[in-house]
Amino acid sequence: MNVTVVLKVGREKSLLRRHPWVFEGAIDKVIGKARTGTTVDIVDNAGKWLAKGAYSPESQIRVRTWTFDQSEAIDDAFFKRRISKALQTKAQWFEHANTNAWRLVAAESDGLPGVTIDKYDDVIVMQLLSAGPEKHKAKIVNALKGLFPEHVIHERSDVAVRTKEGLEPVVNTHTGTLPDKVIIEENAIKIEVDLLAGHKTGFYLDQRENRKIAGQYCANKRVLNCFSYTGTFSLYALKGDAKEIVNVDVSQSALETSKRNHLFNFSEAQLRAVSHVKADVFELLREYRDSGKRFDVIVMDPPKFVENKRHLDRAARGYKDINRLACELLNEGGMLITFSCSGLVSQDLFNKIVADAALDASTELGYLRKLEQDGDHIVASSFPEGAYLKGLVCVKR
Known part of the structure; x- marks a missing residue:
C-alpha cells in the first residue's frame, strides 16, 4: 500500500x-x-x-x-540513471586531466539526497547519510558495480549525522580488496589518502582548486598553515617556492601523514623549509602573537564549527577568534586565506565575521577574491544549501 x-x-x-x-x-x-x-x-x-x-x-x-516525476519508480534503474547522469556531467564539465580523485555524486545537488560518492583512483567510496539511501543501499552498490566493474567499492557511512536518522554507523567493503591507503595525484602532487579513517570519505577533495590558488601567493613567503591535517596546502605552498612553512594540527597521525606527503614530492633540501607542530591552533596562535612571531601568508582551514543553528553564535565567535589572531600575526601587506566549511555559516555572515575580526585586531583587510568548493562538488540551483564551503583571500592593509 x-x-x-x-x-x-x-x-x-x-x-x-x-x-x-x-x-x-x-x-x-x-x-x-x-x-x-x-x-x-x-x-x-x-x-x-x-x-x-x-x-x-x-x-x-x-x-x-x-x-518530481510521478511515473518514475525508485528501483535499480533509477539509481543507475542518477549516478550515470552525475558521471556524465562531471566527465563533460569537470577537468579530470590533472587529478585521479574527484566527487562523483554530491548528494542532493546530483539528485540523490544523502548520497556522497567519491572516486580515488580505482577505489569508489560511498557515504550514505540518510534513511532513504540506507534502505536502497543494494541498488546503489549494484549501480556502481555496473558503472565501475574493475573498482573496489567501499562504504564509509560512519558519520555522526546518521544518528539523526536513527541509523548506526557502517563501514564495509562491498567489492574487491580495500587498500589501507591510496596515493592520489592532484596537479602533479602525490597525496596519501587514508580510506579507513581519513576525514570525510578519506580526503578533502573540495579544496583542490583552492590549494592551487593558495600556492600562487607563497613565493618567498613565510607561511603558517593552520589546521593543516595532512599538509596539502603546505604541499602547494612549497611547490610555489615558499621560504618557510609551519604546519599546525592537533592530530599527530595527521602530521605524520603530512610528513610522508612532503617526502613523496620534494627533495631533502626543499624539506628544510617545512616544519610540523602538534598543538591546539587557538593556543598556539596566542603564543606566537605574544612572542612576536609574524608570517607573510596564513592559511586558516578549520573543521566544521557548527552542526545546528543552536550552536551558530558560538561557532561565529570561534571563527572570529582565530581570524582576529591571524590578523595580528600577519605582516603588513600579508595574506590571509581563510575558510568556513560550515553550511549554516552563509557567505554574508562569514564576510562579516572576518571583517569584525580585522576590526578587533585594529587593522583592515582587503578582500581580493572569494573561494568556494571545486567544480565536481556541484550545487543545484534548487538547493543553495549545497554551497557549504566559502573562503576569502584577504590582504592586510
Whole structure:
C-alpha cells in the first residue's frame, strides 16, 4: 500500500521550486504506515501530487525527495540513471586531466539526497547519510558495480549525522580488496589518502582548486598553515617556492601523514623549509602573537564549527577568534586565506565575521577574491544549501 504525506496549507512552495527537503513542521498528516526509508508520495493539502521521497521518522528533515516525476519508480534503474547522469556531467564539465580523485555524486545537488560518492583512483567510496539511501543501499552498490566493474567499492557511512536518522554507523567493503591507503595525484602532487579513517570519505577533495590558488601567493613567503591535517596546502605552498612553512594540527597521525606527503614530492633540501607542530591552533596562535612571531601568508582551514543553528553564535565567535589572531600575526601587506566549511555559516555572515575580526585586531583587510568548493562538488540551483564551503583571500592593509 502506498504511503502519502499530506502537507499543511501553503507548505508546498519549496517543493514547487524543487527544493528536495520536507521538514517535520510542514506535514499535516501521514496516510499509511511509513517506516524508516519508506518511499512516500507527497501531496499538497488539496491532494495534488508533488513528489516522491524517502521518509525518515527520526529526522527534522522528515522527507528527502527522490523525484518530481510521478511515473518514475525508485528501483535499480533509477539509481543507475542518477549516478550515470552525475558521471556524465562531471566527465563533460569537470577537468579530470590533472587529478585521479574527484566527487562523483554530491548528494542532493546530483539528485540523490544523502548520497556522497567519491572516486580515488580505482577505489569508489560511498557515504550514505540518510534513511532513504540506507534502505536502497543494494541498488546503489549494484549501480556502481555496473558503472565501475574493475573498482573496489567501499562504504564509509560512519558519520555522526546518521544518528539523526536513527541509523548506526557502517563501514564495509562491498567489492574487491580495500587498500589501507591510496596515493592520489592532484596537479602533479602525490597525496596519501587514508580510506579507513581519513576525514570525510578519506580526503578533502573540495579544496583542490583552492590549494592551487593558495600556492600562487607563497613565493618567498613565510607561511603558517593552520589546521593543516595532512599538509596539502603546505604541499602547494612549497611547490610555489615558499621560504618557510609551519604546519599546525592537533592530530599527530595527521602530521605524520603530512610528513610522508612532503617526502613523496620534494627533495631533502626543499624539506628544510617545512616544519610540523602538534598543538591546539587557538593556543598556539596566542603564543606566537605574544612572542612576536609574524608570517607573510596564513592559511586558516578549520573543521566544521557548527552542526545546528543552536550552536551558530558560538561557532561565529570561534571563527572570529582565530581570524582576529591571524590578523595580528600577519605582516603588513600579508595574506590571509581563510575558510568556513560550515553550511549554516552563509557567505554574508562569514564576510562579516572576518571583517569584525580585522576590526578587533585594529587593522583592515582587503578582500581580493572569494573561494568556494571545486567544480565536481556541484550545487543545484534548487538547493543553495549545497554551497557549504566559502573562503576569502584577504590582504592586510
